[in-house]
Amino acid sequence: MPELPEVETVRQGLDTWVTGRTIASVEVRHPRAIRRHLPGDAHFAAVLTGRTVTGVSRRGKYLWLPLDSGDAIVGHLGMSGQLLLQPADAPDETHLRVRFTFTDGGAQLRFVDQRTFGGLAVSEGGAVLPGEIAHIARDPLDPLFSDEDFVAALRRKRTEVKRALLDQTLLSGVGNIYADEALWRARLHGARAADALTGPAARRLLGHVRDVLREAIVAGGTSFDALYVNVNGESGYFDRSLDAYGREGLPCHRCGTAIRREQFMNRSSYSCPRCQPRPRRTPR
DNA sequence: ATCCCGCCCTGAGCGC
DNA sequence: TGCGCTCAGGGCGGGA
Structure with a gap:
């Protein structure tokens, strides 16, 4: 559910309310929540007890809490x-x-998680960057993100452009909502071949990704229901600003055509049939 | 090496 | 009421 803007909203809240505090106890109520912490729940609790949280960092949709021990959650x-x-x-x-x-x-x-797809783990020596997430690319709001490297990598991909936007090793933080929003802004259908994009088209698309992520952070993220909330349980309001995602049958904010919904990667994709025509050729 | 599919879960909403 | 089906904002492992 949460994409970069939602995770960043949580990061900011944790930074305000948790940084500088020392852990007194840890209670694991469901083993699946720490399934990536291979040594198990007793070890998880033992290495965290007594540690002080020194900050809260994020890469893409991952968060980590560096500790005074040099490890990280x-x-x-x-x-x-x-x-x-x-x-x-x-x-x-x-x-x-x-x-x-x-x-x-x-x-x-x-840590509350209905579907248990999420989880926590201790990353040994991971305070600066946990090794577990070293394969995740920088996100487009990271000052060290390289636009030119991304554009070049995108244009080498033999796949559809939406699939590439969702590839967290290419750029991170974009999920189904913001991919559809950026594609709508760029007037591109997600099934377009990534390696057929011109350099300027790829740069424009990246600009729209960055814009929509920034705007959504200002709004506190997108909350369709109570499942996404910030650390104080409050909803974001970017859902009011969505142009494509979840708007099947509603008029395109640019041309008035009814937004369509299509199946893609076993998920729904929303786009404007007129502004974002299907490509004649799709990648093979 | 690269790309893609299936799967990991629970609950809400809907039609019958 | 209740059953069964579909759908939901993600990421990984493993097969092709």
Whole structure:
């Protein structure tokens, strides 16, 4: 569910409310939530207890909390994960998976995840960049992201442009919503062959990706339901600004044509039939 | 090496 | 009411 803007909203909240605090206890309520932490839940709790969180970082849709030990807690929200700050006396959430308490006795950090596609792990020595996510590309808001490298890599891909936008090793942070939004802005159908894009077209597309991500962060992300919320349980409001995603049958904000929905990668894709005509040739 | 598919889960909404 | 089906914002492993 969460893409870069939603994860960045969570990152900012964690940075405000968790950085500088020392972990007093860790309770793993569901083993699947730490399945990527191979040593298991007892080890997970033991290495984190007594550690101080020194910041909160993000690459694409991954978050990590560097610790004073040089290790890090690395996490992914999957489709339905939430990181919430809750008073100690707040009732446990139905899908509470991991609870952290702090030595200051303040709000707990809770990892709540209905579908359990998300998870947490300790990354040994991962404070600067967890090795577990070294294969994830920088995101387009990262100051060290290289536009020219991305454009060149995109134009080498023998696949459809939407598939390439969703490839987290090419650029990170873009998911189904923001891919469709950027393609709509760029007036490109997602089935266009990536290696058939001209350099200027690829650069324009990247510009639209960057714009829509930035605008969505300002809005606090996109929340269709209670599954995506910030660390204080509040929804973002970028759903009001969507031009394509989820708008099947509604008029295109540019030309008035009804937005269409198509199946792609076992997911829905939304586009304007007039502004984003299907390519005649698709990649093989 | 590159690309693509199936799968990992739970719950909401819908038609019957 | 209840059943069964479809759908949901992601990423990985493994096969082709």
